[in-house]
Amino acid sequence: MNTPARVLAVLFAAALCALLAACGGATKRSPLEQTLYHYTSAIRWSEFDKALAFVDPQVLERDRPGELDMERYKQYQVSGYxxxxxxxxxxxxxxxxxxxxxxNRHTQTERVVTDRQRWRWDGxxxxxxxxxxLPDIRQR
Known part of the structure; x- marks a missing residue:
């Protein structure tokens, strides 16, 4: 291997080691941070059906959104969170x-709703x- 190629190989190896060291030192998210990250992602992408998977099963037993409610969510695009x-x-x-x-996907009007979220840890x-x-999108 000639000298310029050897220098490039050494520089590439050093850069790769630095990159791997930086990735290895990244902090791991707590279970709450992971949950909030994924829930927020589902809401921001207007995937309310995916967000429904984060709702407490006990709550869903008592008060599961109906088909009409889920269709209503599909009328909206989330533009901010x-x-x-x-x-x-x-x-x-x-x-x-x-x-x-x-x-609103049909009227292109925007509105803001306040979502008061309460989360519980299930050990x-x-x-x-x-x-x-899920957020109450019927708020005025």
Whole structure:
């Protein structure tokens, strides 16, 4: 191997090692952070059917959104999701207030709804559940 090629190979190896070291030092998300990240992603992409999977099964037994409700969610495109406040009132409970901007796909009008989320930790399932249900998009 000639000298310029050897220098490039050494530089490439050094850069690769630095990149791998940087990735290895990345902090891992907590279960709450992971849950909020995935839930937020589902809402931001207007995938309310996927967001429904985060709702506490006990809540869904009592108050599952009907077919008409789920069709109503499909009428809206989420154009913004802004966490306004966070709170941990007690162990295993997390609350946040989120402003969600929605655009009606038919009228192209935008409105903002306030989503008061309450999450609970399920130690048996080892996951967080959304106790407050999906955002109420009927708010005025």
């Amino acid at each position: 802004e966490v306004r406040s966070k709170n941990t009132p007690e162990e295993g409970v997390y609350e946040q207030v989120v402003l969600i901007r929605l655009v 048996e399932a080892k996951r967080w559940w959304l106790v407050s249900g």
